[in-house]
Amino acid sequence: MRSSTFVRALPAAVTAVLALTAGQAVAAPASAAPAEHTAAARVVTYDASGAAEFKDAVIKGAAVWNESVVNVQLKPATSGQRANVRIIADDGWPRTASTGLGSGTIYFGRQAVDEGHNTVRISSHELGHILGLPDRKPGPCSSLMSGASAGTSCTNAYPNAAEKAEVEGDFGLAGAAALGARTFRD
Numbered sequence: 001m002r003s004s005t006f007v008r009a010l011p012a013a014v015t016a017v018l019a020l021t022a023g024q025a026v027a028a029p030a031s032a033a034p035a036e037h038t039a040a041a042r043v044v045t046y047d048a049s050g051a052a053e054f055k056d057a058v059i060k061g062a063a064v065w066n067e068s069v070v071n072v073q074l075k076p077a078t079s080g081q082r083a084n085v086r087i088i089a090d091d092g093w094p095r096t097a098s099t100g101l102g103s104g105t106i107y108f109g110r111q112a113v114d115e116g117h118n119t120v121r122i123s124s125h126e127l128g129h130i131l132g133l134p135d136r137k138p139g140p141c142s143s144l145m146s147g148a149s150a151g152t153s154c155t156n157a158y159p160n161a162a163e164k165a166e167v168e169g170d171f172g173l174a175g176a177a178a179l180g181a182r183t184f185r186d
Contacts, residue, residue, distance in 0.1 A: 041070055042072045042102065043074075044075070044102040044103070044131075045078075045083045046083050046086070047077045047085070050088040050089065051088065051108055052089035054113075054119055054122075054123065057108075057123045060157070061120055068159050068167075069168050071167070071171035072171040085104060086104075087105075087106045088106070089108045089110065090109055094106075094107065094122050094126055095126075096129035098129055098132075101170060102132075103130070104129075108126070118154070118157065120155075120157040131171070133159075133167065141153075141156050142156060144160065
C-alpha cells in the first residue's frame, strides 16, 4: 500500500532534514507576522458607476468595511475590469442580490433615503450582505445589519464586533465554500 511506504520513508526524511540543519531547530524571525495576517486579504471589486447620487456613500461604505476587517478588502474595479459587485441606484427599497460570497448586485433604493435613512449606513449594510451577513431585525442601532429597524435617527455605519468576526471568519477560511446565491431586502 502507498500509505505504508510513506510511513516507512518518514523516519529517513526526518533524519535527512535534521542532518541538513545540524540538528538545530530553525525558528522564524521575531519580526514575522502571525500566520493569520501573512496571507493577502481577498479583494472584492465593486462598480459604483450606476450608483448615481449615491456614489460617494458607496465609497464611504466600502471604506468602513476596509477599516473594520482584514481578511477582505473592497476596492473599486479598474477600467475594463469586471467587478464582483455592481451598485445600481433605483427608486425602490435598498436590496442586495448576492450571487455568492463577495459577489452580486446592490440596488441602492431611493425609497429609504426619501424616508430619511442615512446613505452611508445603507451602503455599509448592503455591502454587509455582499460579505455574507444576513439581516438581523429588529435590532439596535449598534448592529449594522439591523438595517432600517433601527430607525431613521440611526447613522451608525460600522459593523459591531460579532458582524466583523463573522466576515473575518467567512473570508479567513482558506478554500471555504462560497455561500450560495441569496436575495436580501432591508
